[in-house]
Amino acid sequence: MSVFGALPSVLHVYFCWFLAVHPNIMKDDFPKKVEMLALFDDLSTKSEDGQRQLGKELLRTYLAQHREPFPLNGW
Numbered sequence: 858m859s860v861f862g863a864l865p866s867v868l869h870v871y872f873c874w875f876l877a878v879h880p881n882i883m884k885d886d887f888p889k890k891v892e893m894l895a896l897f898d899d900l901s902t903k904s905e906d907g908q909r910q911l912g913k914e915l916l917r918t919y920l921a922q923h924r925e926p927f928p929l930n931g932w
Contacts, residue, residue, distance in 0.1 A: 866919070866923070867916065867919065867920070867925075870915055870916055870919045871912070871916070873893060873897075874897075874900075874911070874912045874915055876893065877893065877894060877896075877897035877900040877901065878900055878901055878908050878912075879901065880894055880901050881901075897911075
C-alpha cells in the first residue's frame with residue numbers, strides 16, 4: 858500500500874485493527890481483504906471490549922518487538 862507507506866509503523870498496526878473492526882468500509886476488491894480478516898478471526902463480531910483488548914495486545918506486542926515504550930499510561 859504505497860499510500861500508507863509514509864505512516865509510522867504504529868499507525869499501520871492501528872489501521873489494520875480498525876479495518877478488522879469495521880470491515881464494511883472496505884470494498885470487496887480491497888487488497889488482501891480476505892486474508893487480513895482471517896488473521897483477525899472475525900474481530901467485527903466480538904464485543905467492543907474484546908475488540909479494544911485485542912487492539913491493545915497487538916500494540917503492546919508490536920512495541921515490545923521494536924523496543925519502544927507504550928505511549929499511554931493506564932493501559
